[in-house]
Amino acid sequence: MESFIKLCKSNNLKITPQRSLIYKELVASKDHPNAEIMYKKVKKTFPAISFDTVYRTLLTFSKIGIADILALPGEPKRFDGNKKGHYHFRCIKCDNIIDINDSSNIIKIPDSISQKFDILDSKIIFEGICDKCKKVN
Numbered sequence: 001m002e003s004f005i006k007l008c009k010s011n012n013l014k015i016t017p018q019r020s021l022i023y024k025e026l027v028a029s030k031d032h033p034n035a036e037i038m039y040k041k042v043k044k045t046f047p048a049i050s051f052d053t054v055y056r057t058l059l060t061f062s063k064i065g066i067a068d069i070l071a072l073p074g075e076p077k078r079f080d081g082n083k084k085g086h087y088h089f090r091c092i093k094c095d096n097i098i099d100i101n102d103s104s105n106i107i108k109i110p111d112s113i114s115q116k117f118d119i120l121d122s123k124i125i126f127e128g129i130c131d132k133c134k135k136v137n
């Protein structure tokens with residue numbers, strides 16, 4: 001919450017009760033919700049809030065570095081409140097996206113890329129079948 005307040009202030013973003021709640025709900029969600037799911041959660045507390053407001057707030061969060069966007073082809077954007085560097089595993093059966101907190105550097109950036117560009121971030125999603133879906137088979 002402290003870094004949330006700090007980042008809002010340094011980006012001239014007013015800290016409203018709605019924004020605070022959207023942030024809290026996002027951090028509490030470990031399942032990388034899309035804007036629709038976030039909207040339903042926030043609506044319980046603020047029935048008058050619009051989907052657009054929630055969606056735009058999430059986009060603003062990602063712009064100022066509070067949240068991450070997980071863009072998957074053919075799917076609505078999903079949001080991630082976990083800003084600690086981590087990898088993702090996505091189950092192709094149940095669509096779950098699971099955080100993998102592994103501090104080992106799995107992917108080494110090739111010299112041909114790092115010499116040419118300033119790499120700020122990398123997003124890695126492993127895909128496969130999760131342990132729950134494996135049991136069902």
Ligand SMILES: [Zn+2]
Nearest residue numbers: 091094130133
């Ligand atoms: Zn699964």
Ligand SMILES: [Zn+2]
Nearest residue numbers: 080082088099
């Ligand atoms: Zn994540």
